[in-house]
Amino acid sequence: MPVGHLLEVEGLRVHFPVRRGVLSRTVGYVYAVDGVSFHVAKGETLGIVGESGCGKTTMGMAVLRLIEPTAGRVTFEEVDLGRMSRAQAHDLRRRMQIIFQDPYSSLNPRMAVKNILGDPMRIHGLYSGRQCAERVAYLMEKVGLTPEQANRYPHQFSGGQRQRIGIARALALSPRLIIGDEPVSALDVSIRAQIINLLIDLQQEFALSYIIISHDLAIVEHICDRIAVMYLGKIVELASYKELYATPRHPYTQALMSAVPTTDPRTRKQRILLPGDVPNPIEPPAGCRFHPRCPQRFEPCARSEPPLREVALGHAAACFRLH
Amino acid sequence: MTRAEEAGASSHGAGALLEVDDLKTHFLTFEGVARAVDGVSFHLAGGETLGLVGESGCGKSVTALTAMGLIKTPPGRIAGGRIRFKGQDLLCLSPAEMRHIRGNRISMIFQEPMTSLNPVFTVGDQIAEMFVFHRQAGARESRERAVEMLRKVQIPNPEKRAGEYPHQLSGGMRQRAMIAMALACDPEILIADEPTTALDVTIQAQILELMLQLKQDTAAAIIMITHDLGIIAETAQRVVVMYAGRVVEEASTAALFEEPLHPYTQGLLRSVPRMGHRARYGRQRLAEIEGMVPSLYELPEGCAFHPRCREARAVCRREEPQIRQLDGGRRIRCWQRGG
Numbered sequence: 001m002p003v004g005h006l007l008e009v010e011g012l013r014v015h016f017p018v019r020r021g022v023l024s025r026t027v028g029y030v031y032a033v034d035g036v037s038f039h040v041a042k043g044e045t046l047g048i049v050g051e052s053g054c055g056k057t058t059m060g061m062a063v064l065r066l067i068e069p070t071a072g073r074v075t076f077e078e079v080d081l082g083r084m085s086r087a088q089a090h091d092l093r094r095r096m097q098i099i100f101q102d103p104y105s106s107l108n109p110r111m112a113v114k115n116i117l118g119d120p121m122r123i124h125g126l127y128s129g130r131q132c133a134e135r136v137a138y139l140m141e142k143v144g145l146t147p148e149q150a151n152r153y154p155h156q157f158s159g160g161q162r163q164r165i166g167i168a169r170a171l172a173l174s175p176r177l178i179i180g181d182e183p184v185s186a187l188d189v190s191i192r193a194q195i196i197n198l199l200i201d202l203q204q205e206f207a208l209s210y211i212i213i214s215h216d217l218a219i220v221e222h223i224c225d226r227i228a229v230m231y232l233g234k235i236v237e238l239a240s241y242k243e244l245y246a247t248p249r250h251p252y253t254q255a256l257m258s259a260v261p262t263t264d265p266r267t268r269k270q271r272i273l274l275p276g277d278v279p280n281p282i283e284p285p286a287g288c289r290f291h292p293r294c295p296q297r298f299e300p301c302a303r304s305e306p307p308l309r310e311v312a313l314g315h316a317a318a319c320f321r322l323h
Numbered sequence: 324m325t326r327a328e329e330a331g332a333s334s335h336g337a338g339a340l341l342e343v344d345d346l347k348t349h350f351l352t353f354e355g356v357a358r359a360v361d362g363v364s365f366h367l368a369g370g371e372t373l374g375l376v377g378e379s380g381c382g383k384s385v386t387a388l389t390a391m392g393l394i395k396t397p398p399g400r401i402a403g404g405r406i407r408f409k410g411q412d413l414l415c416l417s418p419a420e421m422r423h424i425r426g427n428r429i430s431m432i433f434q435e436p437m438t439s440l441n442p443v444f445t446v447g448d449q450i451a452e453m454f455v456f457h458r459q460a461g462a463r464e465s466r467e468r469a470v471e472m473l474r475k476v477q478i479p480n481p482e483k484r485a486g487e488y489p490h491q492l493s494g495g496m497r498q499r500a501m502i503a504m505a506l507a508c509d510p511e512i513l514i515a516d517e518p519t520t521a522l523d524v525t526i527q528a529q530i531l532e533l534m535l536q537l538k539q540d541t542a543a544a545i546i547m548i549t550h551d552l553g554i555i556a557e558t559a560q561r562v563v564v565m566y567a568g569r570v571v572e573e574a575s576t577a578a579l580f581e582e583p584l585h586p587y588t589q590g591l592l593r594s595v596p597r598m599g600h601r602a603r604y605g606r607q608r609l610a611e612i613e614g615m616v617p618s619l620y621e622l623p624e625g626c627a628f629h630p631r632c633r634e635a636r637a638v639c640r641r642e643e644p645q646i647r648q649l650d651g652g653r654r655i656r657c658w659q660r661g662g
Contacts, residue, residue, distance in 0.1 A: 051523035051524060051525060051526075052523055158615045160615055161615075188378040188379055188550070188615075188616060189378055189550055189552075189591060189594065189595060190378055190590065190591060190594055190612040190615075190616070190631075191615065192594065192595075193594035193595070193609035193610065193611045193612070194611045194612075194613075196596070196609055197608060197609055197611060200608075215523065215524065217524070217598050218595070218596045218597055218598040218600075219596055221596065221598060221599070221600075221601050221602065222596035222600075222601055222606065222609070241601060241602060242602050244602075245598065245599050245601070245602035246602050246603075255525060256524060256525060257598065258528075259524045259525050259527065259528035260524060260553065260598050261527075261531070261551065261553030261554045261556065261557045262553050262556065262557070262597065262598060263552045263553050263555075263556040263580055263592065263595070263597065264597050264599075264600075271528060271532070273525075273528055273529060273532060274525045274528075274529075277493045277494075277495055277496070277526065278523070
């Protein structure tokens with residue numbers, strides 16, 4: 001493994017069986033994540049963008065082992081997560097955390113904030129008693145809340161404040177990597193900037209690595225160093241934010257970017273309209289999964305699947321037009 | 324006449340199709356009175372697209388629902404104001420009279436097409452009902468015209484799709500079916516309440532494109548309700564910005580994006596990252612609007628925005644600013660501007 005990579009993902013697959021009938025026979029699979037490889041360096045932010053059903057959330061869950069992957073290897077701080085012991089797994093939870101999209105359903109309504117933040121510390125034997133209370137107060141301040149609010153319950157906070165609690169909970173155990181699954185999508189426009197700025201500040205202060213999963217191309221560009229674009233369970237393009245937004249190469253990325261409504265007349269460009277809907281991941285199209293909607297398809301696209309290959313320095317794309 | 328009414332009235336263009344005048348829609352709940360819409364005035368001219376923009380709870384949807392006569396009373400209560408459609412006050416109409424306007428001359432599409440379509444009727448039947456009810460058309464003719472509408476919104480294989488139920492359609496297809504239903508009777512006004520918020524970006528682009536195309540064919544005026552400033556910039560000619568149940572700013576789209584005047588509008592525009600900006604200019608810290616949207620049960624004294632406003636002064640905390648008319652058809656509700 002190259003030095004400096006905190007997380008290494010190779011050939012990750014997550015297939016969900018589709019069961020039907022009284023005997024619940026498996027009649028097929030949902031190929032939610034189907035062979036995804038990438039790495040995250042220390043202190044880096046990797047963005048995963050894609051539309052609903054592209055597998056970005058499942059991918060995040062599989063990295064954290066909240067979902068058991070079907071195949072593939074995830075290496076975190078040089079430990080293969082597939083082969084680790086229970087004790088190692090317990091320890092790993094401490095160093096990889098997640099922030100969920102919905103701040104309403106991801107906090108236990110019956111727990112006071114001091115317990116939402118404090119319980120993980122006690123379970124992992126990191127802090128107890130006064131130390132724990134001090135750490136809770138410290139975290140509350142770090143995320144822009146006041147220590148006095150620690151006795152309150154989630155329903156006493158607004159959506160933006162709840163997301164701050166979610167972030168404090170993720171920080172509680174001093175993790176190395178935080179996966180943010182649509183961390184601002186559920187929030188009001190005027191609150192989003194607060195949370196985005198907070199995430200960036202905390203990253204610098206605590207030398208965190210992030211994986212930010214989002215459908216919002218502008219937010220991903222603003223936060224992330226490198227970005228992977230997913231379509232139907234595969235990464236179709238992976239590049240630095242600079243490369244990707246200046247010269248998107250894959251036809252899907254180009255269409256996705258052209259589809260974003262913009263308030264800036266200077267960046268307005270020709271819109272590439274894709275025909276049809278995203279196909280069903282139970283029966284993904286043969287060959288390149290994007291070919292039925294691709295404006296640039298030609299005859300090899302239906303036959304075989306283009307691999308993700310470097311097309312420029314540090315810029316990979318999975319498209320026969322580019323190889 | 325209060326000053327608000329004066330300013331509201333003077334902004335009405337000649338021959339406005341729809342005039343909302345000092346509208347107040349309140350909700351009586353156990354927690355108190357929520358003043359969801361509290362003195363909203365604007366007008367819609369024939370053939371134009373008006374953007375209604377604001378965050379959740381600003382009253383943009385309630386304004387639309389009031390115009391459609393869809394506010395349930397109680398808990399809702401229309402505490403004042405008028406909504407004139409071609410001079411006729413919609414708030415004075417009987418439910419029967421309103422039924423002949425709703426869906427016929429003013430129609431609406433909603434954010435979530437799965438919950439706004441009836442799951443137990445086929446898409447074709449639901450569209451056909453528009454012709455049966457509003458045009459007294461026969462069953463067969465209605466059915467044929469429903470298929471025609473589905474073709475118009477570019478649903479492939481419309482004869483087959485007409486016989487399907489909403490759950491058999493994808494999100495984008497369902498929204499197309501909603502649009503087909505809304506446009507079935509050639510309405511004069513189409514109210515679109517977050518029509519693409521539940522959809523993916525590439526599907527959103529398809530639906531917006533379709534709406535722009537259909538608008539050219541039908542000449543309907545559109546009220547586009549959204550929280551997405553990008554959608555406003557690309558579809559609307561004029562924009563009304565709402566905050567806490569009030570109109571805080573109104574301007575042509577070009578003027579609003581070029582030179583927003585209200586501190587809230589300015590904050591909103593600066594707080595959104597723009598695609599391509601970081602790649603070109605490097606990362607600039609996003610401007611934050613501090614605090615949060617106030618509760619409609621306890622609106623702050625004075626200007627509703629003052630607790631979050633960087634420019635708030637004593638007068639802003641004490642007294643509510645009235646909306647004022649500026650040059651170029653602009654209006655603003657702020658003590659610090661346009662004086």
